Structures are given as C-alpha cells and as structure tokens.
Amino acid sequence: MAEKIVLIDGHSILNRAFFGLPDLTNAEGLHTNAIYGFLNIMLKILEEEKPEYLTVAFDVHAPTFRHEMYADYKGTRKPMAEELRQQVPVMKEVLTAMGIRIIEKAGLEADDLLGTIAGRCEASGMEVSVISGDRDLLQLATEHTKIRIPKTKRGGTQIEDYYAADVKEKYGVTPHEFIDMKSLMGDTSDNIPGVPSIGEKTAAKIIAEYHSIENAYEHVDELKPPRASRALKEHWDMAVMSKTLATICVDADIDYDIEGARLGNIFTEQAYPLFQRLQFKNLLGRFEVEGPKNEVEDHFRIISSRAEAETVFERARKAERVGAAILKNTADVPPLFASQAKAGGAALCFGEEEIYCICAGEELAAKEILEKLGQTAAGAGCFAIFGLKEAMASFTPGRQDNCFDGIIAAYLLNPLKSDYTFEDVAREQLSLLLDEKQEDEARACYEAYCAWKSQPILADKLEEAGMLRLFEEIEMPLVFTLFDMERNGVKVEAAELKDYGDRLAVQIEKLEQEIYQESGEVFNINSPKQLGVILFEKMGLKGGKKTKTGYSTAADVLEKLAPDYPFVAKILEYRQLAKLKSTYADGLAVFIGEDGRIHGKFNQTITATGRISSTEPNLQNIPVRMELGRLIRKVFVPEEGYVFVDADYSQIELRVLAHCSGDRQLIEAYREEKDIHRITASQVFHTPFDQVTDLQRRNAKAVNFGIVYGISSFGLSQDLSITRKEAAQYIEQYFKTYPGIKVFLDNAVAQAKEKGYVTTLFGRRRPVPELSSSNFAQRSFGERVAMNSPIQGTAADIMKIAMIGVERQMKERGMRSRLVLQVHDELLVEAWEPEVEEVRKILKNEMEHAASLEVPLEVDMHTGMSWYEAK
Structure with missing residues (x-):
C-alpha cells in the first residue's frame, strides 16, 4: 500500500478555528481558541488518515511574487485580527514541540508550498491529503491527491472531501478549470478580484462550456447571460490578473526533505508543558509522559500511624498558616464521598518542608481524621484551602474568621474564567506545573502545599487591587451562608409537581392537534426547518428570513408575526409549554432528595x-x-x-x-418615593405627571431598565416595536432628563x-x-x-x-x-x-x-x- 502524507494549510485552518470557536484565553490572557481548534481538526484528520508523513505550511506575511506582478491592484483582504495574530507564533511553537514539520518561505504563499509538495509526493507514488479551508486548493485535486475542507456545523467539525471527480461533480468543471472559474467569480477573502457581475453559478456554466477564460473571451459575444458578456469585455484585464492570482504554483523552488516530515509520537515531553500552559486539559490525557517533578515533592510524607498523625495535627494547630486538602476517596464521610469507600484522609502543609498526607487505615478512620482537621482549622492562625464550601460537606472548620479559599481569591482577581482549580493557582501564582496523573496522596499534598504557599501571594494581590476587604468581609462569610442554604434545601411537593406536568402535557397535546389541523398536516413542531417550510412556503406568511439551513424560526422572528397570525402565537405558546414541562415539571423532579427537598x-x-x-x-x-x-x-x-x-x-x-x-433629579424622585417610571414618562414624553398613560409608563420602564444595560436605539426599538429613530429620540430625551446618568x-x-x-x-x-x-x-x-x-x-x-x-x-x-x-x-x-x-x-x-x-x-x-x- 502506498505511503500517505497529510499537508495542512496552517493559516487557513487557524483562521477557520478562530472564527468557528468562542473566544478562549489561558491564565496569562493569551487567546487560545484558534490553537485549540487547529489541534482538534489536525487530530481528527490524523485519526482518520493514519498518514506516515505530516507537514504544516504557513504564509510569510510579505508580498508574494504573484501579487508583486500587480502592485497597483488594491486588495480587499482584511488585516488579521490581533486576537488571532498573537496565536500564530504560539501555534508554530506547539507544532515544533510536537515534532511536526513546518514549512514557510518568503515570497511564497502556503498554497504554493502545498501545491509543490503535493505534486512531488504524488509523483513519487504517495497518496496525498491537503487540508485547507480555502477552495482555491481544489485545483490540486487528482486521483491521488484529495482536498479536505473542514466546516464547523452545530458545534462540530465536518469535512468535505474532493478528488478530481468530486470537483467535477460539484462544480461541473475539472480541477484545472476551477482556476478559470475562480478567475471569473473572484474571491475577496483571497485578494482575487474576479469579473464584476459574474457569480459562482454563471462562472461555472461559462467554464464548463468553454473550458478556459481565454476560450470564453474568444466567444465573448456568445456568452449568456448578456450581462456576463458585457462584463468580460469591459473587465478582461481583471480576469487575466485574477487567473494569475488564483493559479497555485506547483513547481516552487523550495528545499523539502520528505524524511523530515515523518510522523512519530507527537505527544512529546516538550509539548506536554505547552499544553498545560495553554490549559488544554482534555488533551493532556493523550500524553504518556511523566509530568514535571518539582523539588517540593521531596518533602511529601505519607503517614497512617496515630502517633505521627497526632503530632502533625498538634503542630498544625499552632501554626501561623496551614494549607489543607481532602483526599477525594475519603470514606465514612456522608454525604459527599459516601460512594467512594476505599481509604481516605487529609493533607496538611505548614512549611516548605512540612507537607503531610494523613491516610486512614487500621489505626485511624477517615471520619476521625476529618474531625481533627476541623480542630486544626479552628486553632490555626490562617486556614487556607481550595473550595471551602464543597469541603465543608466533610468537615466543619470551627471558625469563619481565619478561613481563606484560594479559588474565590483567584476568581476575584480574574472573574472572566469559566472555572478555577488549584492547578490553575499553582501555575499562575507559583509557576508550578503539576503532573495530571499524580496518585491521590501526592495530589492532596500538592493541593495543601499550594493552598499554604499561595495564600499570602493571593492576599497581597487582592490588597493591591483594592479587593481584600471585599474578599474578607463579603465573599468569605458568604461561603458559610451558601453552605447552610444548600444544606437546608427547599421542600418540593412531588405529587403537585407531577400534576403540574400532567396538566402541561394535556395543554401541549391540545395545542399540537390545533397546530396540525390549521397547518393541514402533521410535522415536527420542534424542527425549525419543517416549521419554516410550513409557515413561509405552505402558509405563505410574509417576513420569513431565509438562511443556509432554511427559514429562521427564532423567537424574535415569530414574536413579530404573532400579533397578526394566531397560528404563530400558538407555536410560541407550544414552545413555552414544552420548555416548562421539560425543564421544570420533569427536570425539577430529578433533583428531589429522599427528604423531599431540593x-x-x-x-x-x-x-x-x-x-x-x-x-x-x-x-x-x-x-x-x-x-x-x-x-x-x-x-x-x-x-x-x-x-x-x-x-x-x-x-x-x-x-x-x-x-x-x-x-440629582433621579435621586430626588426616589427620596420623594414617587413612581419612577411615571416620572420618567412624564419627562421623556413631555406629559403632565397625572396624565401619563399606562403605555407611556411601560415604555418609560423599558427605557429605565434598558439604560442600565447599555441598550442601543436598535435594541429599544425592538423591545417597544417602534422605529429606530423614535427609540433614539427616547434615549436622547432620557439623557436630557437625567444628564448625570449620561456622564456616569x-x-x-x-x-x-x-x-x-x-x-x-x-x-x-x-x-x-x-x-x-x-x-x-x-x-x-x-x-x-x-x-x-x-x-x-x-x-x-x-x-x-x-x-x-x-x-x-x-x-x-x-x-x-x-x-x-x-x-x-x-x-x-x-x-x-x-x-x-x-x-x-x-x-x-x-x-x-x-x-x-x-x-x-x-x-x-x-x-x-x-x-x-x-x-
């Protein structure tokens, strides 16, 4: 079987990943979504293709020989977003650490490099797969070179595959003719101007018939439609230039050794710390390398004897600062760890060389260890731990005024992250990279050490940011309030909840039948595609917005139609009832505990x-x-x-x-206990206070609350079903009424x-x-x-x-x-x-x-x- 090489268009796939995924940042504030998306696409391709060789080509941002030929041509390609630009060098660093061959050369675009390498590899008898989001590369497709174009759909990656026959089937032209088709239709994303007034379908039809722009030009008077004929006559120079720009070089002067691209184990020791730094936690499991060993591990002590434990607890109680962690397999500790009944215990740290994991065994029960942990917490000067509220399901701290939760401190310092772990704090505050595969005892020691070590650092940073008082007087006391609320729970009448769900089911069924009757057919009401066809094609409703996947049936679209079409109002009601049943009537029942409380x-x-x-x-x-x-x-x-x-x-x-x-006006209104929305309506609509209508008051209320959320004239016009101009006037008048708010x-x-x-x-x-x-x-x-x-x-x-x-x-x-x-x-x-x-x-x-x-x-x-x- 022939060997295979995968060639990846670096910038193209990075760009696709960047726009296909929501923004992600690591602890350093580095944007990482493009890198993460690129890696996932690459790994998916490698799993499917199982190639022997891999190369990633990047553009060098300098004029290429093709574009230098047309120095007067003003391209329309937008500059790269800064959030993406900063990820490019990091992406190259990651690929290098993974042992993956990178190629780039000034004066050549990535597709020229890919075209040249693909041609050489195919000529040597190899199978080639080229991965790019750029359809220009379809011109490279042959019987042995496959072009693969990733597309993001519904949050996942789907890949379109094109051999030469697939290009012909899809576009009606050969891969070589695809260059001419691109020359006519153009591509602003790739600085190819094309011919004005000629789109993709017309371009494909012309080239399918005449096979090249030169031959089409010789028959220019015969071209259909007439506007295409006129356009090609008037802009023949643009077509010629576009063909030059669209043609990929397949014999570029590059030094490329295929053996340098041979794939080995890409999950290397060098790449592991980079993946940790980028916080790609779900990819770390693919590595079979040992994490970095830190000197602090030399001071970990695992003990299980009662005598040693008593000594450690006694010393910890007298310490100025103690860091603590609970082993996640702790037994005898309902309700949090009752299902994990192996061993258990807790870790303590109260010095650089005083790091202990006290494990349950024949002499000590887990429950006893946790009781002593509570006594230690009460006696220590400062008791530091990560996730205090969750830990309190296992032990009682004894005091509130000396507790320090490192997770909450980290959250205050960077509230934009989606989650917070002690490993994050270790990396961000202590520059410690931890092995994700540590044994439970070592992991607990690390957690206790990081809690102890990071506490003064976090406290200093909170003080510097002006948030230490917020942390000590609001956030830390709140931990105990929330813990009590969770423990208290709230009683729910399960039978009443079921009855509520049953009543909803009856109404939903009734609505379904009415909707089917009025539409004249049974269809999936929950399918936007089917609903769109019913509303905007079969029933002929006006106001449909056609998208690539069909008509939009989003709530905002239907809400505009509902006042004029009772059928649409029923659809909205159906959705509301279905949501109530699934999320609340059925959903809440799952959370009712044995005590009848949630x-x-x-x-x-x-x-x-x-x-x-x-x-x-x-x-x-x-x-x-x-x-x-x-x-x-x-x-x-x-x-x-x-x-x-x-x-x-x-x-x-x-x-x-x-x-x-x-x-002052808003302050005085509240001090006089007046109806604030009626006052606003009176001022904004120039109406005496006692003559303000209910509608004016409702509109003023929308403005009042909208202003708090920075509402725009467009947003307000949507909320109130008024013109954008009217909404802008409302907002302008509001700020005249309350000028202090505008300044603020x-x-x-x-x-x-x-x-x-x-x-x-x-x-x-x-x-x-x-x-x-x-x-x-x-x-x-x-x-x-x-x-x-x-x-x-x-x-x-x-x-x-x-x-x-x-x-x-x-x-x-x-x-x-x-x-x-x-x-x-x-x-x-x-x-x-x-x-x-x-x-x-x-x-x-x-x-x-x-x-x-x-x-x-x-x-x-x-x-x-x-x-x-x-x-």
Missing part, C-alpha cells in the same frame, strides 16, 4: 459581575412573565409549622444607578478603556478586554459591559451583604427559621411560624441597611404557604 448549588465564582448563580437545578431561571410559568412556584412549600417569607429589593439597580451617577455611563466606558476594568462601589473589578477587540460587535458589547457591570455588580454585592446579615442575625438569636433561596434580588426564608414577625423585621433591617446610598433601599415583602403565595 438541595441545589449556589455558585459564587461563575458570573463576571459577582452575581450568585444557581445550578443543579437552576432555580434562577423559573419564568415569571407568564402566569403558567409562575405557577411552578406553587410546588415549593415550607415544612409543617413553617411559612415562607419572601423579600424582594425594589428596583435595586436603578437605585444604585441613581447613587453612582449622582443625578460615558465615564465608565472611558475608565474601562484606560484601565482595562470597571469597579463596583465595594471595589469588585470586572475586566473588559472586549474594548480592545478588533471586532466591532465585541467592542460594542464591551461598552455595554462597562456601563452595566458597576451597577449590576454593586447590586450583587449589596445582596450578598444582606444575605450574610440575615443569616447571622437568625443564628445569633438561635432561631429555627432558615434562609433557603436567593434568586436575583429576592430572598426566601422558611420561617418558623412563631418567628414570622421577627424574620420580617430582620429581612427589612438587613436588606435596607446593607449599603448606605444617596437613595433609600426598599424591600417588598410577602408571606405565604407556597413560594407562589409569598411572591
């Missing part, structure tokens, strides 16, 4: 603004706009003898905006551009890297982030302070009432009936005095025997 997770290191998020399940997305969605709250009920008390901040973000902007928002954007971040009233930083993006949409998003983050982040900080205060008050008073939920600006307390009035007073006091603003913080409060009643 013990969800509350996360404080997920959102960039500092807001708490909810998962397993997400209770913060329960619908509130439609009554049927609100009804789901009826299944959340208090225990017998208890009642729900629900407290909700009134317009907290607008109140924060009034304070931060210092706008402009300053927020200016600060973000100057410093790279914005801050809340409590010092929380939100970096805004989008403002330096080369992409206009990203920069616009960055401006909205800069406007909104100080407001939303401050509101989140205030809520956290209130939560901590409410729980502290109830605990100090020895109350049986408990905090069970936090959703956006709302707190839900399961209050013991004799304590209801006391709970109401605590909620009101702690929430309204969580911050001292220029305007009062107000709380709406209700009680009930379900969350629905209390809300």
